[in-house]
Amino acid sequence: MIYTTNNSIFPDQVVPEEEKKSFEYGLKVGNAIEQEWFRNNSGQNRFSYNFQNFNRLRLYARGEQPIQKYKDELSTNGDLSYLNLDWKPVPVLSKFVDIVVNGMTNKGYEIKSFASDPFATQQRTDFAFNALRDIQQKDNIEELAKLTGQNFYASADPESLPNDPGELDLYMQLNYKQSVEIAEEELINNVLDFNKYEETKKRLAYDLTVLGIAASKLVLIYPKVLLSIM
Incomplete structure (x- = not known):
């Protein structure tokens, strides 16, 4: 049995799942939404109230609010003939709104993509292992290169590697980037x-x-x- 609680126009939510799937229950929910937003016995529904309220707030934020209430407060029995005033509102709020909005929209970050799938993780591990081997054996590798004329470095760009093995972690964070990560960052930035x-x-x-x-x-x-x- 579908019924409405005393404090809500919506049907009871503590009912079996099968009852919620019924057409009757869905119709009750739809009617409740319509009554809440678009029909009200008091004469003003929620949609109209929000529309008018949002419009009023935007007018105040731009300094374009109605000035009739100011005239009513300063007039003498509705007579404004003795007042020589500029009734144009001073846009004070707009300055503070701009400050808050600019503070919220300042982009203090960049899109960073980090591949965590097994294949990418293995590639990163292999690169770090080869880089560590090249750093630790740099003198021996260069000596062999002089004797044989061959390149025994495992890294593609050994010149960019740090001299100290302790700096390898920082190097991996700042300089190492896989192609799939670069493509992901470019894609996201392009969509934005x-x-x-x-x-x-x-x-x-x-x-x-x-x-x-x-x-x-x-x-x-x-x-x-x-x-x-x-």
Whole structure:
């Protein structure tokens, strides 16, 4: 049996899973959502209230709020003939909004990809082992190269290797990069640039600052990925 609790227009959630899958239960949920957002006996629904409230907050943030309430406070029985004032609002809030938004949108990071699959891990281990061997045996390898004219280095670029084995860990973190990691970083950055991510991020930060809420929608259109603001 599907019923509604006393404090909610939504049907009871503590029901068997089979009952939740029924058409009747889904219809109850849909009607409750419609009543909550678009129909209200008091005359103002949640959607209209949020729409008007967000519009009012944006006007205040831009310094374009209605000035009638200021006139009502300063007028004498509705008469403003004795007042010679500039009623244009001073955009004080907009300066603080810009400061907060700029602080939120400053990109203090970079996209870094790290391959952790078994094949990539084995490649990284082999590279580190060969690099350590070349560092430790550098003198012997160079001596053999002088005698035989052959290259006995296991690393592709031994000149870039550090001289101290203790610096190998730092070298691996700063300089070693696999091709799949580079490709992944380029792909992510390309998607962000194509979707104008910085501009979208700034608009999201603006809504978070002014409205207290922000949302975006991800649209997948093969072979493109589009990020649109909501």
